[in-house]
Amino acid sequence: MSVPFAVRAVELTRRFGDVVAVDHVTFEIPRGEVWGFLGPNGAGKSTTVRMLCGILDPTEGRAEVLGLDVRRDREAIKQRIGYMSQRFGLWPDLTVRENLEFYAGAYGLPAAEARRQVEAWLGRSGLAERAHERVAALPAGFRQWLALGCAVLHRPAVLFLDEPTAGVDPLSRRRFWELIHRLAEEGTTVLVTTHAMDEAAHCDRLAFLYGGRIIAQGGPEEIRRAGADHTVVEIQTDRPAETLRAVEGHPAVRDAGLHGAAVHLILHDPGAAESIVGFLRQQGIPVHGVAAVLPSLEDVFVHLVEALEEGA
Amino acid sequence: MSGRRLWSVVRKEVAQLRRDRRTLATMLTLPVVQLILYGYLNNEVLHQPTAVWDPVPSAESRALVAALENTRYFAVRYRVRNLRELERLLDSAHARVGVVVPPDYGQRVRSGRPATILVVVDASDATSARVVLQVAQGLGVRLSQDLQVRSLARRGQRPPPQPVEVRTRAWYNPDLRTQVFIVPGVLGAVMQFVTTFLTLGTIVRERELGTFEQLVATPLRPVELMLGKLLPLVGLAYLNLTFILLVAWGWFGVAAKGSLLLLYVLTFAFFFSSLGLGTLISTVSRTFVQAAQLAQLILLPSILLSGFLFPRESLPPALQYVGLAIPLTYYVTVVRGIFIKGVGLEVLWPQVLALLALGIVVFGAAIVRFQKKLD
Numbered sequence: 231m232s233v234p235f236a237v238r239a240v241e242l243t244r245r246f247g248d249v250v251a252v253d254h255v256t257f258e259i260p261r262g263e264v265w266g267f268l269g270p271n272g273a274g275k276s277t278t279v280r281m282l283c284g285i286l287d288p289t290e291g292r293a294e295v296l297g298l299d300v301r302r303d304r305e306a307i308k309q310r311i312g313y314m315s316q317r318f319g320l321w322p323d324l325t326v327r328e329n330l331e332f333y334a335g336a337y338g339l340p341a342a343e344a345r346r347q348v349e350a351w352l353g354r355s356g357l358a359e360r361a362h363e364r365v366a367a368l369p370a371g372f373r374q375w376l377a378l379g380c381a382v383l384h385r386p387a388v389l390f391l392d393e394p395t396a397g398v399d400p401l402s403r404r405r406f407w408e409l410i411h412r413l414a415e416e417g418t419t420v421l422v423t424t425h426a427m428d429e430a431a432h433c434d435r436l437a438f439l440y441g442g443r444i445i446a447q448g449g450p451e452e453i454r455r456a457g458a459d460h461t462v463v464e465i466q467t468d469r470p471a472e473t474l475r476a477v478e479g480h481p482a483v484r485d486a487g488l489h490g491a492a493v494h495l496i497l498h499d500p501g502a503a504e505s506i507v508g509f510l511r512q513q514g515i516p517v518h519g520v521a522a523v524l525p526s527l528e529d530v531f532v533h534l535v536e537a538l539e540e541g542a
Numbered sequence: 543m544s545g546r547r548l549w550s551v552v553r554k555e556v557a558q559l560r561r562d563r564r565t566l567a568t569m570l571t572l573p574v575v576q577l578i579l580y581g582y583l584n585n586e587v588l589h590q591p592t593a594v595w596d597p598v599p600s601a602e603s604r605a606l607v608a609a610l611e612n613t614r615y616f617a618v619r620y621r622v623r624n625l626r627e628l629e630r631l632l633d634s635a636h637a638r639v640g641v642v643v644p645p646d647y648g649q650r651v652r653s654g655r656p657a658t659i660l661v662v663v664d665a666s667d668a669t670s671a672r673v674v675l676q677v678a679q680g681l682g683v684r685l686s687q688d689l690q691v692r693s694l695a696r697r698g699q700r701p702p703p704q705p706v707e708v709r710t711r712a713w714y715n716p717d718l719r720t721q722v723f724i725v726p727g728v729l730g731a732v733m734q735f736v737t738t739f740l741t742l743g744t745i746v747r748e749r750e751l752g753t754f755e756q757l758v759a760t761p762l763r764p765v766e767l768m769l770g771k772l773l774p775l776v777g778l779a780y781l782n783l784t785f786i787l788l789v790a791w792g793w794f795g796v797a798a799k800g801s802l803l804l805l806y807v808l809t810f811a812f813f814f815s816s817l818g819l820g821t822l823i824s825t826v827s828r829t830f831v832q833a834a835q836l837a838q839l840i841l842l843p844s845i846l847l848s849g850f851l852f853p854r855e856s857l858p859p860a861l862q863y864v865g866l867a868i869p870l871t872y873y874v875t876v877v878r879g880i881f882i883k884g885v886g887l888e889v890l891w892p893q894v895l896a897l898l899a900l901g902i903v904v905f906g907a908a909i910v911r912f913q914k915k916l917d
Contacts, residue, residue, distance in 0.1 A: 324558065335550020
């Protein structure tokens, strides 16, 4: 197929009664990209993914996956995509291998091909030694690998991963992202949802979801630069908590937050930085360094949400 | 329909069934226990506790009481000395029947004068009271005849021939054994119970586990998923049937008069509709508890309206129609036909057609209701 976009949504909307879970979102995911859907719980990430997988009807708008309509061609879509739901969809009373074999069969892989793919995944994921263990006894990290395996055995062109790294230790998380990138290099388009901002850096492009709407989208650097129209000042101090309390209510400070050990201040006026440092020193807080920085993704997100809520 | 996809569901279900020891144990023991318990259900009204007031005992009155006891319907437990005592025993339900023999009974019988006996029955349970009353009346007629024959014989005369004689034959169950009737009915009821119980969880358990969402995101078709889940259950249900047949034969000495092979074949039509019904329940339910409650709506009428305990003909017409929607109604007829009468398809085909039609309806409804979507 010569469709340039793997996924394309136009004004996609889903309501549950009076609640608007997804509110007219529009985006396009080029083939082979890793896309991140970022946002807090309840932002509409899972609902969007479910609509794209053809398991939830949109209320309004439309969406295509690999050029197939999510309403009309839902079964054709299901054959070509992989989906890893938040609840993983594994049977605890089956073994690792049995879970994989089931999904290989459910996607209609011929027996020989199924066997090959199952073995390949067992090797690739480090689950080979645990192949005969029941899922009930499997640690969370391995379960996640298994769930991912169940979603990719049939070599889908698009992979939807809904909160795949929730509750997983940092080391497994890193390995997981490495693998996602390898799949992308092999040509798979990946859409990952997460509420962890630090994972955003792994994505080629991002969409920030909040209240069912996309409030920003683009590459990570792009989003940070776009947020740079307001000034972020990083203050190095050994008393960050005190600093935060001190600047609260200061007329020049629009917002303040911790960033690692430092404090990030968002200012109304870039020129105000020096007067604030003076103000802090007056309060007896030692300031070891001041620098204007590019806002972090988190800064941008918080800023956007606050701007939205002030406007509302 | 894809064989690969269907087979993957069958394999998964078999693996899960094999590991679910508790369900397996329940499925294999419960039917046997039920069969044994229900198998002793009896609609006979034998051994009714009886109180006798016989103020002036005589050889004749003793013969009368003995004749009562010989019918096996009356068990004389109390001898009372006045009417008050008799009343108290009936009021307190210690006795269900009271017999009052007049003081001059012996004298009257000896001199060939008519004597009257009073039989009082606790008719709270009208059905059994009716039986007891009939037995008492029949006994009176027989005693009178005996006395007449004897007095004629004493005078050297032969009794006149009876104007009308009714000869009775009990077909199919000549020994009038209740179990010959009850056990095949219970077999049907137990199979209804087993199949409903087995299918209740099929869909709704995936919903509760969270695997439903993942399942509907695969290319599996609803019919593949349902068939894949039901085929192993059909195997298990046949195993159950075999078990029950063995118990019916080994414990109750009830064996099929007709073809067992035919029973197995026709049972498939029953499985088709009863498993379909269970699947429909499982598909429309949100939780397992809800499914179990819905199942009660099927199982209770199955017991009351199918004719397995009470003759359907005695139900009001409206309830008879409700009974037509229940697979067990037809299956009980099939099982009894093969077991008791030894009949074949030439008699049972309407039941088989009904079961298949019912199966198509409920299965169709389950598949239509099963949406490969969330809501």
